[in-house]
Amino acid sequence: METSTYQDVNQQVVERCKGGDNRAQYELYKLYSKAMFNVSMRITNDYAEAEDVLQEAFISAFKNLHTYKSEASFGSWLKKIVVNAAINSIRKKRSELVPMDERMVAEVPDEVPDDNDVEWQIDKVRRAIQRLPDGYRVVLSLYLLDGYDHAEIGEILGVSESTSKSQYSRARKKLLEIMREPHFAA
Structure with missing residues (x-):
């Protein structure tokens, strides 16, 4: 029941955003910015770039809020925007996936090492x-x-x-x- 109320509140904030309420945009930003920054940071691996991606993603989300349908949670919809923005940022740096035939990885067994071999911190x-x-x-x-x-x-x-x-x-x-x-x- 608590989750339902949270989703209802989020949906109300989204609806206010769609109506042009700047305070509602700030509320959404406060609700989601930390989690979305973490997603961006994991992908870009650069603090400043992750911040830029976050800002671009929120701008894009607010511009395209009219396309958001309540079929998925707002957080899932926003996360897709953040992931795409982060990947586009990496592409702009002209980084590519490592080619399939590159042999830079030595053969390492698939099993998880014992705690004695590697400290899993x-x-x-x-x-x-x-x-x-x-x-x-x-x-x-x-x-x-x-x-x-x-x-x-x-x-x-x-x-x-x-x-x-x-x-x-x-x-x-x-x-x-x-x-x-x-x-x-x-």
């Missing part, structure tokens, strides 16, 4: 993810952290589902490789 994982090449980091973030499936990721990035799966597999292996580096242990 959140900070270490975050730092390791930040070191991934853009293509790997984007696919890994969209799949693991944002919950998109490979078909959706392929659609978002303009690649095939199998390319998304391959990038994810390589990203996982590269992530483990980074975390096993002796100088990374600190």
